[in-house]
Amino acid sequence: MGEIQNSIETALQATQTRPIPKSAQARVRYLVQTVDKGSTRATAARLGCSQRQVERYLAGQVKRPTPRLATAIEREIRRAWQPRLRARAIKQAAQTGVVVETRARFGFTAAGGSTDDPRMRRITEQLPPDTAARLLAAHQAGAGEQQLARILAGGLGYAYFRDHGRRADGLDVEISDVDYLELGL
DSSP: OOHHHHHHHHHHHTTOSSOOOOSHHHHHHHIIIIISTTOHHHHHHHHTSOHHHHHHHHHTOOOSOOHHHHHHHHHHHHHHSSHHHHHHHHHHHHHHOEEEEEEEEEEEEOGGGOEEEEEEEEEEEEEOHHHHHHHHHHHHTTOOHHHHHHHHHHHHIIIIISTTTTSOTTOEEEEEEEEEEEEEO
C-alpha cells in the first residue's frame, strides 16, 4: 500500500468502535463467516491461497501466516471490518469534505505552456465534498496509488492552488513523493 492508501485506511479506522481481531484464526473466521457467508472457497480466492489452507486456519492448525498471506488477510479484514461505520464515515465525508494535511512534491502546468518545477510543499486544506467522495469511493473500489494521487491533486489544485475556482483557471496540478498525508474525516 502507498502513503495515500495508508492514510485513508488510518482515517477510516479511527471511526471504528471495536478493535479488529488479533489472531490470524479469528480474522480468517470473520472473513469466512461474515464476508463470504460461510464459503471457504470464496475466502481462499479472496486471499489468493488454497481452500485447504483456509480450513487449516479455521481449525487452528496454523498459527502464523506467511508474510504474503498475512498482508492479504490484513488488507481484506481492514476492508471488511465494521462496514456500516465505514459507509457512514464515507457518506459524511461526501457531504462535508475532508481536511488534508500533507507534505509532498507539487508541480503544475498553467495554460499557455508556462510551468512551475515541482517542489516540496506543506499544505493543509479542506477538500471539497465531491473530491472527498471520489477519493474515498476510488479507495473502496481498490484504486491504485497513482489514481488516488490524481484525484487528490485535482482536489488540492482546485481548493489550494486555484482558490476554489477564483483564480488560475486551467492550472493542472501534479502530486508526487508524498512525505506524509493525514486525512481528517
